[in-house]
Amino acid sequence: MNQSNIESIAEKQYKTGQIMAALLVAGFVGLFSETALNIALGDLSKIFSVNATTIQWLATGYFLTLGILVPVTGILMQKFTTRQMFITSILLFILGTVLAAVAPAFSILLLGRFIQAAGLAINLPLTQNVIFTIFPQHKRGAAMGVMGLVMLAGPALGPTLAGLILDTLSWHWVFLFTLPFLLFSLIFGYIYLPNVNKVKKVSINIFSLVLSTIGFGGIVYGVSIAGEAGWTSSSVIASIAIGFVALILFCTQQNKMENPMLNLKAFNYPLFLLGVFMSFITFFNMLSLLVVLPMYMQMALLIASFTTGLILLPGSLLNCILAPKIGRLFDEYGPRAVITPGTILVAIAYSVYSQFDTHTASWAIVLTHIVMMLGIGMVLASVQTNTLNSLPAKYYPDGIALTQTVQQISGAIGIAVMVSILSAKQNAYLEVFSNNMPLAVTEGSTLVFKIGLLLAIINVVLSLFIKDPIKERGKC
Known part of the structure; x- marks a missing residue:
């Protein structure tokens, strides 16, 4: 029996459509929740009578929880069954969402956000x-393309949908809106999701868990508060420094352990390492752009929040439509044929963004954002697929935990660094021209876009070294 027949038989064991629906609907809700509340922070600050620094923890705490918990999932996926992990994740989603929706005080709302992020x-x-288990290698690109759709659509549509909800209903409905989707995901997952992983008798080393929490949590916390406290603040420097020291100790310990919590041997594979670098840059740019671009539109062009969301909507929708097609192109023509053109489109979009001023027309923003989102869509899922394809199957849980951790940390760092740069440039401009806030914001945004362009060009160069690991193994 040849390999294609074996893969065909294996694939028939799973109802892939229903499984993907259960997993991706929940993923969309989680990523939607990551950015949806940002548009309501000003109102919530007044409702709960807390200052801007405190209310920002509704966003910062989400990233912090992801940064702490994602690294642990590598060993959890080996210790518990797929169904146990899935049902736990959905129940946490539902519990956190309900808590946040009915929160009578800010502390309860923040607790709900922590549980959602978990x-x-x-x-x-x-x-x-699950995708890398139920799909054969020649179909993973299309499957990951659909996941890429969710990873882009969730954060991108969050502010738009939340703005529509807030214009017609109360802030509670930003959370209540997601409950039917979570219940759908729970029911579908309970019915259709099988146990696809092999459970092992592994123990979680408490010292490793503590080092991981302090390391990843310290870095994310430090960069998250830097925008308010300043990068030279003792609390920021101490948090980041302690985080790095803990991470060094964590990595040293993992390399010495027979059964590490996170197997760092994945970094021994050059294509995996290359993919991690490209993912870091992509998420750094993407998530910071989703914050800086709306700030520029609202503060420099004086466009209303909901209108801002509508202007950015076409790019997100086009990406949703094309994501599965992009995945199939990856499967058919290989990684470089998709990834390199995608990085070039991102660089082109940033070069246009860097020319924006206080008189930029809305149609120019729409077209540029379409190019940007198309480029990111071509890069995001394709890089992740190729990165994990470069690993042996036994390293998938560790590779996935590593790449997801890098993505969340890079997003948190990207937002903190780019917003800080924008603010610093804006304030410097206001010291000279005190009454021209729109132009000051434009100056800060332009600098951010130029930095994004530099990073995008680096990604173009890195993409030229991309290879198809499946073909490379075939040559051996």
Whole structure:
């Protein structure tokens, strides 16, 4: 029996459509929740009578929880069954969402956000692991393309949908809106999701868990508060420094352990390492852009929040439509044929963004954002697929945990660094021209876009070294 027949038989064991629906609907809710509340932070600050620094923890805490918990999922996926992990993630989602929706005080709302993020921290790595188990190698690109759609659509549509909800209903409905989708995901997952992983008798080393929490959590916390406290603040420097020291100790310990919590041997594979670098840059740019671009539109062009969301909507929708097609192109023509053109489109979009001023027309933003989102869509899922394809199957849980951790940390760092740069440039401009806030914001945004362009060009160069690991193994 040849390999294609074996893969065909294996694929028939799973109802892939229903499984993907259960996993990806939950993933969309989690990623939607990551950015949806940002548009309501000003109102919530007044409702709960807390200052801007405190209310920002509704966003910062989400990233912090992901940064702490995602690294642990590698060993959890080996210790517990697929169904146990999935049901736990959905129940955490539901519990956190209900708590947040009925929160009578800010502390309860923040707790709900932490619990929501814990659900997403399990869901994202689990979804990737299931995809790489139930789909044969020649169909993973298309499957990951659909996941890429969710990873882009969730954060991108969050502010738009939340703005529509807030214009017609109360802030509670930003959370209540997601409950039917979570219940759908729970029912479909309970019915259709099988146990696809092999459970092992592994123990979680407490010292490793502590080092991981302090390391990843310290870095994410430090960069998250840097925008308010300043990068030279003792609390920021101490948090990041402690985080790096803990990470060094964590990595040293993992390399010495027979059964590590996170197997770092994945970094011994050059294509995996290359993919991690490209993912870091992609998420750094993408998530910071989703914050900086709306700030520029609202503060420099004086466009209303909901209108801002509508202007950015065509790019997100086009990406949703094309994502499965992009995945199939990856399967058919290989990684470089998709990834390199995608990185070039991202660089082109950033070069146009860097020319924006206080008189930029809305249609120019729409077209540029379409190019940007198309480029990111071509890069995002394709890089992740190729990165994990470069690993032996036994390293999938660890590779997925590593890539997801890098993505969340790079997103948190990207937002903190780019917003800080924008603010610094804006404030410097206001010291000279005190009454021209739109132009000051434009100056700050332009600098951010130029930095994004530099990073995008680096990704173009890195993409030229991309190879198809499946073909490379075939040559051996």
